[in-house]
Amino acid sequence: MASRAQAAWDALNERQKLYMTVLYDVDQAVEADRAQDAAAGYYDDTPASVWRWIDVVTPGSKLTTVQRRLAVHDVRDEGAGSTLQALQRYELIEVREEDVDGARGKAKQVSAKLTRSGRAAVRAGTKEPGRRRKGELSQYAWERLVRLWKADPRTVSIWGNNTLAALVERPDPPYAERDSPLGDYRITEAGREHYRTRWARYAVVYPEVAAPNPDKEAADPWPAELAKALESLKSAVTWAGRDEWAAHRRREAALKDTRVPRRADEVTEQSIQWHALLVSQAQARADLAEQHGAQAKAALESAIRAYAHAVLRAYTASVEHDLFDADLVAAVTAAADAGRGGAQIETPVTCCLPRVDRAVQTAHAEATGTRKRRRALPKQMLPSPGFHARSEPEPLPQEIAGLSNLASTVEAYITDGALRRELHPPANPEVVEAD
Structure with a gap:
């Protein structure tokens, strides 16, 4: 029989679930920051009934964190929205609306706060790890x-x-x-x-903490050699990107030198020849830098392909729990080599953790071009006109940029074996519902 929290989650539609997930993520981020500050000796006795309020809509043109995260999923509401009101009726959140003074007069500010039942519903529905019990370490x-x-x-x-x-x-x-x-x-x-x-x-x-198994004979869910191999592939991406930027800067500097005019006093044949030589040398430097930039960009694209394929293979192994140590490292290395050779990216397997599946499947769809945004992003989330005022290298092809984003998304879940520990815990401790 499903728990009360699970039943509350199952009763929501997809839009309501997305709202709850976004609000929960923001709530937990604030809680984690406060815990980290407290551990470092910076205490704040503000009660949870105050700091758990989350701004959903604020006066002015600046989007809140909630609005930005919803917009990524093609979801936008004006004002409080019927979704918030419905979630409040289900007693999963509280909603607060205030009229405040804005730049154009009175404006409405909307805030929301998850109730205990709301947090429990999200944890049950998204399979968030359980909370620590009394007496356990933070x-x-x-x-x-x-x-x-x-x-x-x-x-x-x-x-x-x-x-x-x-x-x-x-x-x-x-x-x-x-x-x-x-x-x-x-x-x-x-x-x-x-x-x-x-x-x-x-x-x-705490599945994200890389704690070694005290049983030395047990297989490490994230062997050191695998971490080293993935870090090497990631470093290749970083260094190729730096090489491309360096070549681009050299080319820009050289092109600037080709446009340096002769001084007014340079009228003799020798001075004219000398200026022409400097210009031709600058052009030669620009041409060489352009060649280096093209080589670096090709290396960058190859490194991104290799890293994306390697990370996705490690993700599959984390979900299926079928490879350990040398076999896992060999499989990830082989996937990187195949990706470098131009192989198609594999479709991610589902892990049945909604928060992970949603993020990974969306990133994969964007990388492969199978996801079409129904609505354009809000103008506040688009680069400003002056953003590209400074010269930059040519942007990566959409496919490569998508693979880079996919790799970053997947990496956030698998690092240090966090996903494998969560999906396949070493034991089956008693599940305790958190408040």
């Missing part, structure tokens, strides 16, 4: 414990009063101890025990 504290585990028997620093309390002051016995009164920290036996016994649970709650 993500930042878990990341520090992972660093302590990896460094053992060496020491690492621990920053933030909350993290220090979570690892040293609160546990009895503590999970970390100082090697000297003013030194860094090393993991204790209690810390090792907590890591070994709770690793599977944390792998579900």
